[in-house]
Amino acid sequence: MIDANPYREDDPDLLENTNLPKSFVRRLRNAYYTRLSDFDELTDIQMLREPGISKRIIKAVRTERQLAQGVLAYGPPQEEVMVKPAFDENFHLSEAGHFIATAAMYVRSARIIRESERWDYQSSMLARPTLHLLSHAIEMLLKFPLIYAGNTLEQVKKNYGHRLIDLWREDENRHIRETVKAHAQKHWTYARDSGKWPNDDFSPNPVEVVDKALLQLGRLSTKDTSFALKYIYPEKEPAPRSAFLIDVFGDTIEDGVGNPRSLLQGLTLEQDLDPR
Incomplete structure (x- = not known):
C-alpha cells in the first residue's frame, strides 16, 4: 500500500x-x-x-x-490478469475472507440456539430460525471458494441462487466435500457410540445424510417452497435435523477460518501458499 x-x-x-x-x-x-x-x-x-x-x-x-x-491467478492466461488475495494476516479483509468469516458468524449463532437450554422445551419455535441460520452459513461456505477463484458475487448469484446442492457439487468445492465427509464420519461415529440416541439405528451413510439435508435445505430456500425458511412453512414439508449438520459444517467452517487454504487447495499457485 x-x-x-x-x-x-x-x-x-x-x-x-x-x-x-x-x-x-x-x-x-x-x-x-x-x-x-x-x-x-x-x-x-x-x-x-x-x-x-x-x-x-x-x-x-x-x-x-x-x-x-505474489498473487497471480490460478489457471490459464486470461485477457485480464486476476488478482487473488494472499494467505496472510489481511486475508480476512478480502471479499473471499468476508465470506468464510460470515459463514462462521451464522453457524456459531445456530449452534448457540441449538445448544441452549430453551431448545429442550421450545424446539418447535427455535427449529426454523436455527435452520435458516445454518442454511445461510452453508451457502456462504460453499460460495467462498467460488469467490476466491475470481467469480463476482453477481455471477455466483446468477449461476447458483440459493441452490445448495448445485454449489455442493461444484469442482471448486471438492476440498470442502472431503472435509465435510471426514467431519460427518467423525460425528456420526461419536453419536452412534455415545448411546444418547438409542432409538436411531445410524444405518444410513453419513455423507448421504448430508446430501439429502442439502437438497432439503436448498428447497426450503427457493421459490419451490415459497422461501419457507423465511416466510410461511408449508405443512408436512420435510426438514433436516440441525444438530448433526451444525457439528459437521460448523467444524468445516472453523477449519476454513483458522486455515483458509485447507478448503482451497488446488485453487492457488505455489507462491500463494504460506510454507509455515
Missing part, C-alpha cells in the same frame, strides 16, 4: 524498483497522472486507460503489480 502523496505522476515503487523496460517507464510517466493510494486503485484497469497507453502496456503494469504482491 502506498501512503505518500496520493496524487503524482510517478511512484518509486511502481516505476523505479521494477523490471519494466525504461521505454515503458518513460511512456507511463508521460501518459497519465493518477491517484496511487492503494493496490486496488492502482490495478484498476480503468485508471490506466488513458491516451497513449496501449492495451499491452495496461496488461503489463497490472501483471507487474501482481507479481510484486
